[in-house]
Amino acid sequence: MLHRDKRLLLYLFVAFRLMLLIAYQPFLLNGVERGLTVFGDFQHYFNVASLSSSGSLPYRDYWYEFPPVFPAISLTVYTLTGGQAGGFTAYATAxxxxxxxxxxxxxxxxxRLGTRLHKEETGTTLAWTYALLAVPLVFSMWTFEPLVCFFILLAITWLVEGQDNRAAVAIALGALTKLYPLILLAGVWRMRKLAQAIRVTVISGVITALGITAMLLYGGKFGLPSLSAQFNKASYQTVWALIDGNYRTGNFGPITDHFVPEKATELLGNPSRVPWWLRGLIFGAIGLFIYARTRRFDERGLVAFVSVTVIVFFLWSQGWSPQWQMVLVPLILLNFPTRSGVLTALMLSLVSFIEYPLLFMRTGDTGGAISGAQLPIFAVLIAIRTLILIGLAVGLYQLLRQERRPSQA
Incomplete structure (x- = not known):
């Protein structure tokens, strides 16, 4: 049967993306991005990487808002494609x-996970579903979130397969790409014995700490601003942002700001009306409640606990990044391999794409801020997305209340 042919799936998955990349090559027209990467962050990545042409390097000469894995990849791609001589098209394509x-x-x-958790037919169906969804395609051409998703799925796979030490390394690599994959350790502490949980935490913690320490030492005055930049943003695209009156995306200022350490912590928007510690207490209590009430400890329970932890973290966060769907979609499919699960993923994607780029692309006259007649639509979209995430969290909690032991998996 064609739908069971893994090689055919790979051929179609890769060929479709390659053909789109050829047909809609990314390029700059009078400094404005065009092609398949439009509305994404590739131009920003290129602009930052191009600073190396004048001898400026991330962390040493300017702050960079991400840990070292992606900056290293971006600089490598920039160098291999000829730098400024190669131009944006070569960089973005590569x-x-x-x-x-x-x-x-x-x-x-x-x-692999779908087959392990359910059965081979389900695993194959989930892979075909993923291949046909817009989210993986779009964000592969917009951001480096596929890399974060890869390390998270790799860590989950190795945890499910009992390869805890390998999972610890994957968690650390994810944290050195973006810090939030460290929250996977919550699942380790809930599903593993104390000694195992300590070992995984130490391995991932040491690797992450070594990478961050190297970044801080190399960075000098730009090291700490690079690490703290994401934590000092004003709220954006969340219920918290609506409360605070912030109606923009979470983008930083112009590229020149990266040479000024103080700009990394400059608040671009209104301060939070709900103190961070209060949000932390509320969602910390929710997390502890789920932790204490979990009764399912098999492989599906592990994946469900990790998934609900990720969702609670996204709900707690002061901002919402559309690319987080890259992580959410596989987790939704793995936990809810049904028509309802697929429709939920589709609804989340539809709402998110209406919000960005459809709504935000109409804010040119207001400097990128939602205003006027757009504001009620913006609020409704955020409310719908938040309700979807809450619904997923409730569904995962119900799954975790089903008593299953590892021997019954």
Whole structure:
């Protein structure tokens, strides 16, 4: 049967993306991005990488808002494609090709996990579903979130398969790409014995600490601003942002700001009306409640606990990044391999894409801020997305209340 042919799935998955990348090559027209990467962050990545042409390097000469894994990849791609001589098209195409390769890894890991948690037919169906969804394609050409997703899925796969030490390394690599994959350790502490949980935490913690310490030492005055930049943003695209009156995306200022350490912590928006510690207490209590009430400790329970932890973290966060769907979609499919699960993923994607780019692309006259007649639509979209995430969290909690032991998996 064609739908069971893994090689055919890979051929179609890769070929579709390659053909789109060829047909809609990314390029700059009078400094404005065009092609398949439009509305994404590739131009920002290129602009930052191009600073190396004048001898400026991340952390040493300017702050960079991400841990070291992606800056290293971006600089490598920039150098291999000829730098300024190669131009944006060469850089964006090469980075897009790299993200396609990474997303092939996500596809295979999803199939592997789906087969392990359910059965082979389900794993294959989930892989085909993932291949047909817009989210993986779009964000592979917009951001480096496929790489974060890869490390998260790899860590989950190794945890499910009992390869805890390998999972610890994957968690650390994810944290050195973006810090939030460290929250996977919550699942380790809930599903493993104390000694195992300590070992995984120490391995991932030491690797992460070494990477961050190297970044701080190398960075000098730009090291700490690079690490803290994401934590000092004003709220954006969340219920918290609506409360605070912040109606913009979470983007930083112009590229020149990166040479000023103080700009990394400059608040671009209104301060939070709900103190961070209060949000922390509320969602910490929710997390502890789920932790204490969990009764399912088999492989599906592990994946469900990790998934609900991720969702609670996203609900707690002061901002919402549309690319987080890259992580959410596989987790939704793995936990809810049904028509309802697929429709939920589709609804989340539809709401998110209406919000960005559809709504935000109409804010040119207001400097990128939602206003006027757009504001009620913006609020409704955020409310719907938040309700979807809450609904997923409730569904996962119900799954965790089903008593299953590892021997019954």
């Amino acid at each position: 980075l897009g090709l790299f993200m396609i390769i990474v997303d092939v890894g996500n596809l295979l890991l999803l199939q």
